[in-house]
Each structure stands twice: as structure tokens, then as C-alpha cells.
Amino acid sequence: MDYDVIIIGAGPGGIFSAYELCLNAPQLKIAVFEAGHALHERKCPIDGKKVRSCVNCKICSIMSGFGGAGAFSDGKHNITNDFGGSLHEYIGKERALELMHYVDGITLKFGGEGTKLYSTAGTKFKKECIQHGLHLLDASVRHLGTDINYRVLENLYAFLQDKAEIRFDSPVDTVSAVEGRYEILSGGKKYTCTKCIISVGRSGSKWMEQVCKQLGIVTRSNRVDIGVRVELPAEVFSHITDELYESKIVYCTQKYGDLVRTFCMNPRGAVVTENTNGIITVNGHSYEDPARHTENTNFALLVAKHFSEPFKDSNGYGESVARLSNMLGGGVIVQRFGDLVRGRRSTPARIEDSFITPTLKATPGDLSLVLPKRILDDIIEMIYALDKIAPGTANDDTLLYGVEVKFYNMEVDVDNNLESCHRGLYIIGDGSGITHSLTHASASGVYVARNILGAMQ
Numbered sequence: 001m002d003y004d005v006i007i008i009g010a011g012p013g014g015i016f017s018a019y020e021l022c023l024n025a026p027q028l029k030i031a032v033f034e035a036g037h038a039l040h041e042r043k044c045p046i047d048g049k050k051v052r053s054c055v056n057c058k059i060c061s062i063m064s065g066f067g068g069a070g071a072f073s074d075g076k077h078n079i080t081n082d083f084g085g086s087l088h089e090y091i092g093k094e095r096a097l098e099l100m101h102y103v104d105g106i107t108l109k110f111g112g113e114g115t116k117l118y119s120t121a122g123t124k125f126k127k128e129c130i131q132h133g134l135h136l137l138d139a140s141v142r143h144l145g146t147d148i149n150y151r152v153l154e155n156l157y158a159f160l161q162d163k164a165e166i167r168f169d170s171p172v173d174t175v176s177a178v179e180g181r182y183e184i185l186s187g188g189k190k191y192t193c194t195k196c197i198i199s200v201g202r203s204g205s206k207w208m209e210q211v212c213k214q215l216g217i218v219t220r221s222n223r224v225d226i227g228v229r230v231e232l233p234a235e236v237f238s239h240i241t242d243e244l245y246e247s248k249i250v251y252c253t254q255k256y257g258d259l260v261r262t263f264c265m266n267p268r269g270a271v272v273t274e275n276t277n278g279i280i281t282v283n284g285h286s287y288e289d290p291a292r293h294t295e296n297t298n299f300a301l302l303v304a305k306h307f308s309e310p311f312k313d314s315n316g317y318g319e320s321v322a323r324l325s326n327m328l329g330g331g332v333i334v335q336r337f338g339d340l341v342r343g344r345r346s347t348p349a350r351i352e353d354s355f356i357t358p359t360l361k362a363t364p365g366d367l368s369l370v371l372p373k374r375i376l377d378d379i380i381e382m383i384y385a386l387d388k389i390a391p392g393t394a395n396d397d398t399l400l401y402g403v404e405v406k407f408y409n410m411e412v413d414v415d416n417n418l419e420s421c422h423r424g425l426y427i428i429g430d431g432s433g434i435t436h437s438l439t440h441a442s443a444s445g446v447y448v449a450r451n452i453l454g455a456m457q
């Protein structure tokens with residue numbers, strides 16, 4: 001019941017901090033508490049046949065369990081300071097990149113060997129984008145695919161299982177600071193430790209806020225990204241995705257001067273639903289295995305909103321928009337671009353008659369009844385801008401799924417060691433509001449593990 005280090009959350013942040021600690025200090029007594037299931041027990045009941053939509057499981061297997069929110073993701077590991085989080089603002093750009101490359105090396109060692117690292121360096125698309133008012137962000141991206149991403153997690157678990165106590169189905173209820181140590185309550189039992197790393201990700205956001213309140217840790221409101229997921233024939237973007245796999249393109253709209261960006265591009269992938277605290281939103285992924293490829297490519301178009309005064313609850317705003325789509329569509333709504341610009345809803349018949357087959361069963365409807373006008377105008381303008389570099393994007397049959405919302409945790413006040421005002425209590429990964437991606441969350445885990453190792457010497 002007494003540990004050197006307790007890690008709360010077994011997503012990438014938690015896993016990589018455990019990995020670095022176990023590798024370099026096998027004598028340490030380490031426990032990992034995870035609210036969700038072991039990897040092989042993580043099963044979403046949606047099978048497309050008997051269960052077609054989210055049934056609100058108590059613990060969502062997509063978001064929780066070994067591997068965290070990224071376990072069934074497309075496994076796009078972006079190595080860049082341009083997006084994916086603001087870790088570099090705390091630890092410096094060079095260190096952040098060095099850690100991301102280190103994480104990439106471990107990923108290769110644990111099953112990712114042979115996967116491709118794409119890069120924007122020297123690409124001709126940068127010029128083509130600029131000529132049309134679009135801006136391609138710099139990055140290297142390793143695409144593992146959902147299948148290989150899973151294999152890497154299996155191998156990391158095999159490495160960790162006899163070096164750390166990994167407790168599944170064990171949500172931590174409270175964390176208290178007691179005389180320079182930490183007391184953790186889980187399942188009615190008390191556990192203590194010298195160092196505590198909290199890495200509870202997006203699914204632990206409400207819990208994290210509560211802990212910060214109890215421990216007097218300052219938090220700041222973060223932004224929320226709202227938009228749609230676009231699905232179109234893979235050929236429309238293939239000249240870009242074949243070279244770059246994922247392209248993060250930013251556009252400043254002429255109408256409002258808002259920034260719209262592409263996010264999470266999945267060549268030949270599938271659109272999926274996501275359940276965050278009971279709210280159904282849309283996402284996407286794809287497999288590395290060509291046998292599991294689809295005919296379509298999908299990506300999100302997102303507009304960032306940040307509320308600070310007097311209304312501060314950016315996430316609450318995003319949740320309300322998502323709830324509206326859940327209310328009208330019973331989940332996710334799908335609409336043809338042609339129907340949207342003509343001001344009419346999509347119907348099952350119109351979707352059926354389209355030349356593109358949706359990869360997600362969503363309710364045909366009208367996104368203009370859900371998305372605020374300004375966001376919708378931004379998205380429509382961006383689609384026409386993208387049509388210039390990828391003709392066909394603005395075709396009538398292009399599908400828009402809504403809503404896609406990227407929630408960000410409140411930004412937690414930590415220092416450059418990612419340590420809170422309580423010495424020995426670290427808050428990392430997406431749960432800290434500082435990272436928003438697999439690589440940044442993993443890098444933050446390695447970073448605090450190294451700090452702890454340094455402090456213990």
C-alpha cells in the first residue's frame with residue numbers, strides 16, 4: 001500500500017512515465033491506477049449490427065483502459081512543436097523535440113518497426129497552399145495505424161507488467177497531500193506514495209478539476225474546437241496524403257478573420273463516434289493494413305473558441321453544441337455538402353443516391369440547425385479554399401458529420417518541471433491541458449520520470 005511512485009492513468013502519459021522509471025530504476029516500487037480495463041478487455045459494444053450507437057457504458061472502452069484514449073486511434077504520432085500541445089512552452093522546443101524522437105524510438109522498438117515516417121520538409125504542397133491562402137504546418141508524422149498502435153501497446157504492457165503494479169478497473173477517488181507525501185483513495189482503500197504523477201487525460205477532466213479545487217491548484221480555462229468531420233473519395237486528397245499522410249492546413253477566413261484548420265486526416269479510413277462523458281461526437285481513424293482500407297478519406301475541420309470573461313466555460317459551450325446534435329440526430333448527424341449550401345436537410349434517400357458511401361451510420365439531417373452560423377460559415381469557406389488544392393472537396397456529395405468537438409482540459413498551473421505547487425505532485429498529458437496528442441503526452445511522461453529520477457539521485 002506504500003509506493004515510491006503512484007501513477008494515475010495508463011494512457012500514453014502514464015505508460016511512458018512508468019516505462020522510463022522502470023527502465024532506469026527497477027528498484028522503485030511503482031503502482032499505476034487505471035479506471036478502465038486491461039487492453040484485451042477493452043471492447044466497445046457498438047458492432048454495427050445489434051448495437052448501432054453508443055449505449056453509454058459506465059467506463060467507455062474507447063477512451064479508458066490501458067493505452068488511454070489513443071488505444072484504438074489511428075496512431076498518428078506527430079513529431080512537431082507546431083501542434084499537439086504546448087509542452088515546448090514549459091520545457092523548451094529542443095528538449096520537447098528530443099523527447100518526441102525518443103518516444104518514437106521506443107515505439108519502433110516495441111512493434112512499430114517498418115512503419116513510415118512522413119515529413120512536410122521540402123514538400124511542393126507548401127507553396128501550392130500559400131498560393132491559395134492556405135498554410136501547411138511543419139511536422140513529421142509516423143503513421144502506425146490502429147492495428148500496429150495496438151501491437152505496440154501490447155508489447156509495452158508485456159514489458160511493464162512484472163515491473164510495476166498495474167491495477168485496472170481502479171479509478172482513484174481522491175488525492176490528498178499529507179505531510180509531504182500523497183494519499184490516494186481507490187475502491188475504499190488507502191495507498192500512499194512519495195511522488196505522484198497524475199495523467200488522467202480528457203476522460204478524467206471533471207475529476208481533475210475537482211482534485212485541483214481540493215488541493216488549491218490554480219486552473220485556467222482552455223479553448224474548445226468545434227467543427228465537422230469531412231468524408232470524401234480518397235482520390236480527392238490522394239496526391240497530398242500519399243506524400244504527407246496527414247496535412248495540418250490552416251486558413252484564415254475572409255468573412256470573419258477566423259482560423260479554420262484541418263485535423264486528424266485518415267486516408268482510406270473510417271469515421272467513428274466518440275463518447276466523452278456521455279456526449280456523442282465524431283472522430284476518425286484508419287488501419288495500416290491495406291486489407292482494412294476503405295474507399296474514403298476523412299478529416300476534421302475545426303474552429304477554435306476560447307471564452308474567458310464573463311463566461312469562462314469553453315468546454316461547456318462545446319458540450320451544448322454537441323448535445324444539440326445528439327438531441328436532433330440521436331447521436332451524430334450527416335449532411336451532404338450540396339444539401340448544406342442549398343439550405344436543405346439531407347435525407348436517407350439523398351445519402352443513398354450519392355456517389356460516396358458513408359463509413360459511419362449517422363442520422364441524415366441539417367447541420368445548420370446545430371452549428372453556430374459563424375462556425376458554419378467558416379467551415380464552408382474553408383471547404384471552398386481546400387477545393388483549390390484538392391479539387392472535388394466542394395462536390396455536392398462530400399459528407400459532413402457533426403459535430404466534431406475537441407475538448408481541452410483546463411490548463412493546470414504547473415512549473416517547468418510539470419510539478420504542481422505541491423512538491424512531488426506532477427500533472428502531465430492531456431489531463432494537464434498542456435498536451436493534446438499521443439507524442440506530446442508520452443513525451444511529458446518521460447520528462448517527469450527523468451525529473452523524478454534526477455531528484456532521487
Ligand SMILES: Cc1cc2nc3c(=O)[nH]c(=O)nc-3n(C[C@H](O)[C@H](O)[C@H](O)COP(=O)(O)OP(=O)(O)OC[C@H]3O[C@@H](n4cnc5c(N)ncnc54)[C@H](O)[C@@H]3O)c2cc1C
Pocket residue numbers: 008009010011012013014033034035036062063064065066067068069070071072073074075076077078084170171172173199200201202203204207264274283284285428429430431435436437438439441442
Ligand atoms: C478516437 C481518438 C483518436 C485519436 N487519434 C489520435 C492520433 O491519431 N494522434 C494523436 O496524436 N492523438 C490522437 N488522439 C488523442 C490522443 O489519444 C490523446 O492526446 C492521448 O491519448 C493523451 O494521453 P494521456 O495519457 O494524456 O491521456 P489518456 O490517453 O486520455 O489516458 C488517461 C487515462 O487515465 C484514466 N483515468 C481517468 N481518470 C482516472 C482516475 N480518476 N483514476 C484512474 N484512472 C483514470 C483513463 O481511463 C485513461 O485511460 C485521439 C483520441 C481519440 C479519442
